[in-house]
C-alpha cells in the first residue's frame with residue numbers, strides 16, 4: 001500500500017501530505033491554495049503553471065506541448081496535469097493563484113427592508129418548582145404559554161435550561177417550532193445570514209433579525225473554482241466522476257462555513273445565535289450546495305431538480321450555525337436561470353416597474369430579465385469566461401495587477417488594480433480597450449485590428465507605434481515588457497477581440513430576443529439595471545459602444561449592486577418577502593434560447609460591433 005508523501009508549497013512553506021498519484025492541483029487545494037483553472041483542469045489553457053523546486057515530477061506529453069521543452073526542463077508544470085510521485089517542493093507563482101483579494105462586489109443598494117423574520121424570541125419565567133409538583137418539565141413550559149412543538153434538540157436541553165436559570169428562559173421560535181431554549185434573557189441576540197453563492201465568489205452578510213441592520217459582510221472565492229472556473233466543467237465532474245458531486249458539495253460548504261467562522265471572529269457574535277440562513281445562487285450552485293446531482297443541467301433541456309424554495313435545517317448540511325437554524329434555498333426560474341435571478345427581481349422590484357425595464361447580470365453565464373406590461377421574460381446565455389479574463393491571451397481575473405481601465409488619449413493610459421505594475425487584462429479593461437480602439441479607428445466593426453497602413457493618418461504616432469504586424473494579423477501593444485509585472489509585454493491580440501465578440505454577442509443576442517418577444521424596440525426601454533460583480537465595474541458608455549447593451553442614454557443604465565445578496569437579505573428578514581419570491585417565480589416565463597431558431601441569427605448579427613453613433 002502506498003504511503004503519503006510530504007509536499008512543501010513555496011513561498012509560504014505550507015506542508016501537506018498526499019498519496020503518490022495525486023494531481024498537484026488537488027494537493028494545492030489541500031494546502032488551502034486555489035489555483036486558477038480557466039479550462040476546468042483539462043490542460044488546455046496553460047494558466048495553472050507551477051514550478052517544481054525540488055523532487056521528481058515527470059512532464060506529460062501534453063505539458064511538453066503546452067509549455068515547450070525549455071520551460072519543462074526549468075521545472076515548470078501544469079498543476080492540473082502534473083502528479084505527485086514522491087516528496088516534492090512546489091512553488092506556486094502569484095499569477096497562477098486564484099487570489100482571494102480579487103474585486104468582489106459585496107454591496108447592495110442599501111435600501112431599507114421590512115423586518116418581520118421567521119425567527120422570534122420570547123422571554124418567559126417559569127414559577128419555581130414546588131415540592132408537590134407533579135407535572136413534567138414540558139407541561140410546566142406549556143403552562144407558561146409555549147403552545148407550539150419543540151424540536152428534539154430543544155426538548156433535550158429543557159431540563160438543564162429550566163434548572164440553570166431559576167426558571168427564566170428565552171424561547172426561540174421559528175415558524176411553528178420551538179428550535180431552541182436558552183437560559184436567561186437572550187432576547188437581544190437574534191441573527192441570520194444571507195448568502196450569495198456565485199460560481200466564482202461567495203458573499204455572506206450577518207444581519208440582526210431584530211433591527212434588520214447588516215452587522216458584517218465576509219466574502220471568499222468559491223473553493224469549487226479549483227475544479228473549473230465555469231459551471232459546465234463542474235457539472236461534467238459530477239457526471240463523469242464517482243464522488244464528484246460530494247467533492248463539489250464539500251468544497252462549497254467549506255467556503256460557506258469559513259465565511260461563518262470569519263463573521264463570528266469579526267463580530268464576536270456566537271454562531272449559535274444564528275437561527276436562519278438564506279441562500280441565493282445560480283441553479284448549479286444551489287443544487288450542489290444541497291447535494292443534488294446537477295447532471296441534468298448538462299444536457300438538453302437543462303432541467304433543474306426543483307423550482308420552489310427548499311427548506312431544511314442547518315444540521316442537514318451541516319452548517320456552522322445553530323443546529324436547528326432554518327435554511328432557505330431560493331426558488332428557481334428554469335434552466336440556468338436560478339435563485340440569484342429570482343433574488344434580483346425581488347431586490348429591484350422589477351415586476352412592479354411601470355416602464356419597460358431590463359435586468360442584466362453579466363458573468364460567465366449572463367442572466368437577462370425583461371419586464372414589459374404584465375410580461376416577465378427571463379433567459380440565460382453562455383457568455384463564456386472572456387469577461388473573467390479567461391481565454392484572453394494576457395487575460396486575468398480582476399485581481400491585483402489587472403488592467404481594469406484603459407483610455408487612449410494621445411497614448412495609452414491605464415488603471416491597474418492595486419496600483420501595481422500591470423500583469424494582465426481583466427474583463428472591464430478588455431471592454432475599455434475594444435471601445436477605445438473602435439473610437440480612434442484602430443479596430444473596425446468586424447473586429448479586425450487594422451494594420452498601420454489602414455489606420456487614420458491623424459492618429460498620434462505613440463498609438464501607431466504600438467501596432468505590431470505578425471503573420472497577416474495586427475496586435476496592439478498595451479504594456480511594454482519593461483513596464484509589466486511579468487517582464488513580458490502585454491499585447492491585445494486579434495484572437496482576444498474574437499473572444500470578446502463571442503461573449504458580447506451572446507449577451508446582446510439574448511437581449512434582442514427578449515425585446516423581440518415582447519414586441520419592443522430598444523429605444524422604448526425605460527431602464528437597464530446592471531447587476532452583479534462584473535456589471536457594476538464596467539463603464540456604461542463602453543458597454544454600449546461595443547454593442548453589449550442597446551444604445552439607450554447612459555443615464556438610463558443603472559448599477560443596482562449585488563442584487564442576489566440584497567434579495568436574500570429581504571427574504572431573510574421577512575416572511576412576506578419569502579412569499580413574494582415564490583409568487584415572482586410563478587409569474588416569470590423562462591425562455592430557453594437553445595430551442596430558439598432566431599438566436600443563431602441574432603448571435604451572428606451581434607458579432608459585429610456597432611457603427612459609431
Ligand code: FES
Pocket residue numbers: 036037038039040041042043044045046047048078079080081
Ligand atoms: S491547463 Fe491547467 S487549468 Fe487549464
